[in-house]
Amino acid sequence: MNCIDCNFKSSATKFLSKGEIEELSHNCAHVEFKKGEKIFKESSFSSNIIYLKSGLVKVHILGPKNEQITKITKASAFLGLPTTFNEKVNKYSATALENCKVCFIDLEVFKHFIYKNGVFAYQIITELCKNEIDSFFRCLNRTQKQITGRVADALLFFYHDIYDDKEFILPLTREEFGNYIDTTRESVSRIINDFQKEGIIKIKNKKIKILKEERLINISEKG
Amino acid sequence: MNCIDCNFKSSATKFLSKGEIEELSHNCAHVEFKKGEKIFKESSFSSNIIYLKSGLVKVHILGPKNEQITKITKASAFLGLPTTFNEKVNKYSATALENCKVCFIDLEVFKHFIYKNGVFAYQIITELCKNEIDSFFRCLNRTQKQITGRVADALLFFYHDIYDDKEFILPLTREEFGNYIDTTRESVSRIINDFQKEGIIKIKNKKIKILKEERLINISEKG
DNA sequence: ATTTAAATGTGATATAAATCACATTTAACA
DNA sequence: TGTTAAATGTGATTTATATCACATTTAAAT
Numbered sequence: 001m002n003c004i005d006c007n008f009k010s011s012a013t014k015f016l017s018k019g020e021i022e023e024l025s026h027n028c029a030h031v032e033f034k035k036g037e038k039i040f041k042e043s044s045f046s047s048n049i050i051y052l053k054s055g056l057v058k059v060h061i062l063g064p065k066n067e068q069i070t071k072i073t074k075a076s077a078f079l080g081l082p083t084t085f086n087e088k089v090n091k092y093s094a095t096a097l098e099n100c101k102v103c104f105i106d107l108e109v110f111k112h113f114i115y116k117n118g119v120f121a122y123q124i125i126t127e128l129c130k131n132e133i134d135s136f137f138r139c140l141n142r143t144q145k146q147i148t149g150r151v152a153d154a155l156l157f158f159y160h161d162i163y164d165d166k167e168f169i170l171p172l173t174r175e176e177f178g179n180y181i182d183t184t185r186e187s188v189s190r191i192i193n194d195f196q197k198e199g200i201i202k203i204k205n206k207k208i209k210i211l212k213e214e215r216l217i218n219i220s221e222k223g
Numbered sequence: 224m225n226c227i228d229c230n231f232k233s234s235a236t237k238f239l240s241k242g243e244i245e246e247l248s249h250n251c252a253h254v255e256f257k258k259g260e261k262i263f264k265e266s267s268f269s270s271n272i273i274y275l276k277s278g279l280v281k282v283h284i285l286g287p288k289n290e291q292i293t294k295i296t297k298a299s300a301f302l303g304l305p306t307t308f309n310e311k312v313n314k315y316s317a318t319a320l321e322n323c324k325v326c327f328i329d330l331e332v333f334k335h336f337i338y339k340n341g342v343f344a345y346q347i348i349t350e351l352c353k354n355e356i357d358s359f360f361r362c363l364n365r366t367q368k369q370i371t372g373r374v375a376d377a378l379l380f381f382y383h384d385i386y387d388d389k390e391f392i393l394p395l396t397r398e399e400f401g402n403y404i405d406t407t408r409e410s411v412s413r414i415i416n417d418f419q420k421e422g423i424i425k426i427k428n429k430k431i432k433i434l435k436e437e438r439l440i441n442i443s444e445k446g
Numbered sequence: 447a448t449t450t451a452a453a454t455g456t457g458a459t460a461t462a463a464a465t466c467a468c469a470t471t472t473a474a475c476a
Numbered sequence: 477t478g479t480t481a482a483a484t485g486t487g488a489t490t491t492a493t494a495t496c497a498c499a500t501t502t503a504a505a506t
Contacts, residue, residue, distance in 0.1 A: 061359060063367040064446045070359055082352035091356050114348060115341030122337050125344065128351040129305035132358065133314050136284060136293055139362035143405045144286040147463070174484060182366045184464060189485055205472070205484090223287045369492070397454060407494060412455055428454090428502070 008053035012123035027106035055100025150181040231276035235346035250329035278323025
């Protein structure tokens with residue numbers, strides 16, 4: 001497989017020269033993961049840059065008390081750049097929430113691109129900056145909003161950022177949902193069922209339909 | 224003032240060529256801030272890269288409920304790279320906790336260095352990656368530890384990462400301390416006074432001395 | 447040095463959310 | 477297709493921490 005024909009190029013990779021793309025092709029392994037499989041694991045060695053070509057992934061860390069889902073990332077995106085870059089071992093894990101296609105890129109080759117190709121480096125910096133700001137705000141919401149608001153946020157996130165559809169199959173169990181918004185499976189259960197009773201959403205197991213977006217936005221804002 | 228003579232060069236700036244340092248000198252403004260002054264402000268335009276040469280700074284965001292101190296940064300470090308880079312307006316504020324010396328670097332010149340100097344770009348990427356991992360863990364502790372553990376963490380942070388001394392002047396009011404660990408001034412008050420009663424620390428207003436580090440570590444780990 | 451405002455301490459009370467316990471449903475698999 | 481395990485729902489209870497209220501101390505300002 002040659003990267004030149006790949007339809008999933010990242011914003012950074014688009015700026016590589018033909019020669020560089022060629023070099024990438026020889027140092028890039030394509031791997032597929034099934035739903036539920038771990039892509040990389042906390043405390044294991046990190047020696048490749050991981051690029052998510054298609055699919056949906058949860059990034060998670062085992063905290064002092066629970067597993068926390070730090071973020072949910074959909075393709076295309078680099079997965080865990082920070083952990084690969086200046087750490088010998090991964091500081092967190094990534095698990096496929098849907099079937100995923102992933103590229104493992106040799107770290108040295110990737111570094112070489114940064115050294116030689118300023119536009120490539122700039123794109124990576126831009127992505128990292130965006131990630132950091134996003135994580136600031138996720139943390140702010142996690143710590144300052146009440147659970148109802150956090151559930152509303154998460155539902156709106158799946159609608160707008162992941163599926164672009166008011167109806168979707170929730171890719172998480174109630175427990176994972178809890179890990180994503182820092183609460184328990186019981187609280188998630190109660191709140192989404194309350195939402196259903198109030199006619200804000202419709203749920204059938206994992207299938208969710210947002211009926212009253214404005215109410216969700218309102219609940220999200222009130223905290 | 225010429226940057227070539229500056230004793231506070233960042234790890235990235237060290238890799239600039241003589242010509243580039245010269246260019247930097249012409250596009251870099253040195254400013255001093257007194258304790259309590261705002262260095263940059265949420266919602267204001269961000270048009271400069273800000274480099275903290277000396278002093279101590281709090282980075283903070285106004286959340287849905289309270290002000291949150293996202294992190295406390297001591298020199299030398301870039302302040303708010305993420306917010307300057309791909310946002311027109313700042314997403315958060317930075318305020319001096321001590322008198323600070325700061326450089327305002329023209330954004331275009333900084334970008335130019337990234338494009339032209341791969342080692343410079345690589346250093347910036349390294350710093351951004353480190354920041355992101357740190358913020359993941361800060362968020363994890365914020366959400367999963369009980370207040371006692373978070374207070375212990377913060378005290379150990381000031382000891383190890385800021386002052387390198389078991390005795391220090393706390394650069395925050397009780398309320399700011401609360402904003403830093405996501406709690407109220409009352410809870411901070413109660414807990415540090417409990418710590419004093421148990422002989423773990425000694426406090427006299429803002430002056431703190433850590434007496435039993437092992438106990439603090441233990442409290443921090445138990446959550 | 448005196449006044450005023452800001453910061454801090456501390457008890458009493460309220461509250462959001464965790465925990466516990468168990469019933470029920472859904473999905474996995476053999 | 478039936479059996480077992482995993483996931484979910486829901487009430488009752490507990491708990492950590494916020495909130496409220498007010499006294500006291502410290503720092504700032506005149």
